[in-house]
Amino acid sequence: MAAMKADGVEYEERMNRLEQIDYAKPLSELIDAAYERYRSGNPWVAEYHVEPKSVVREMFSRGMTFSEYIAEYQLGRSEGVVLRYLAQGYRALRRTVPIAARTEALIDVISWLGELVRGVDSSLLEEWEALAHPDDAETGGEIRPQAGPRGITANRRAFTVMVRGALFRRVELAARRVAARATRRGEAARGPSRRCDSRRVRARGDRGGPITRARGGARDGVTRPHRSRRGPRGRG
Numbered sequence: 001m002a003a004m005k006a007d008g009v010e011y012e013e014r015m016n017r018l019e020q021i022d023y024a025k026p027l028s029e030l031i032d033a034a035y036e037r038y039r040s041g042n043p044w045v046a047e048y049h050v051e052p053k054s055v056v057r058e059m060f061s062r063g064m065t066f067s068e069y070i071a072e073y074q075l076g077r078s079e080g081v082v083l084r085y086l087a088q089g090y091r092a093l094r095r096t097v098p099i100a101a102r103t104e105a106l107i108d109v110i111s112w113l114g115e116l117v118r119g120v121d122s123s124l125l126e127e128w129e130a131l132a133h134p135d136d137a138e139t140g141g142e143i144r145p146q147a148g149p150r151g152i153t154a155n156r157r158a159f160t161v162m163v164r165g166a167l168f169r170r171v172e173l174a175a176r177r178v179a180a181r182a183t184r185r186g187e188a189a190r191g192p193s194r195r196c197d198s199r200r201v202r203a204r205g206d207r208g209g210p211i212t213r214a215r216g217g218a219r220d221g222v223t224r225p226h227r228s229r230r231g232p233r234g235r236g
Contacts (some may be wrong), residue, residue: 060109069082110163
């Protein structure tokens with residue numbers, strides 16, 4: 001918004017451009033097609049609509065904690081909404097994905113997501129865990145976070161995912177710092193050449209070369225040639 005204001009974009013045009021901005025929807029076409037096929041055999045879900053999002057996907061792939069994600073997108077006023085959304089995602093994965101369809105990668109995501117939510121507010125999961133009565137034989141006893149206070153290393157799988165994500169996050173931040181330093185060095189390297197160019201321009205002007213300067217005020221931005229105030233030289 002600030003960049004568009006600086007470029008002089010009108011208010012109506014700015015609003016139109018903002019309306020065209022949308023959040024990431026990974027695999028939206030695949031999900032929509034699968035949902036339409038499922039809805040054809042289950043008409044009772046016709047009133048619901050699929051809304052693909054990438055919140056959990058981005059947090060997991062970038063190794064972000066809850067606090068880092070909130071700070072990244074400045075969601076301090078909506079922390080509760082984000083946390084409830086993550087809790088709902090965890091419950092959906094636990095309850096709807098068949099055991100036979102769970103890969104090792106998916107089990108890592110479920111374990112990590114459950115511990116993430118519990119680390120922020122365990123009450124969101126404790127009540128649900130008490131009412132759900134999950135079967136330990138199905139889950140393997142490792143995906144479901146246990147109720148009650150415990151250390152972060154209690155769930156070994158989730159802790160491993162968190163450590164791996166934290167290391168990747170540090171590599172990502174280090175790469176950003178290196179890129180920022182390279183940019184600053186590049187700007188510093190271009191600075192002297194510009195000063196040299198300006199000196200050469202002034203030198204040519206002092207020798208009587210063509211020079212122009214803005215006159216009549218900077219409002220119109222018109223550049224006019226500079227005329228010498230000295231009169232014509234006399235002969236002899």
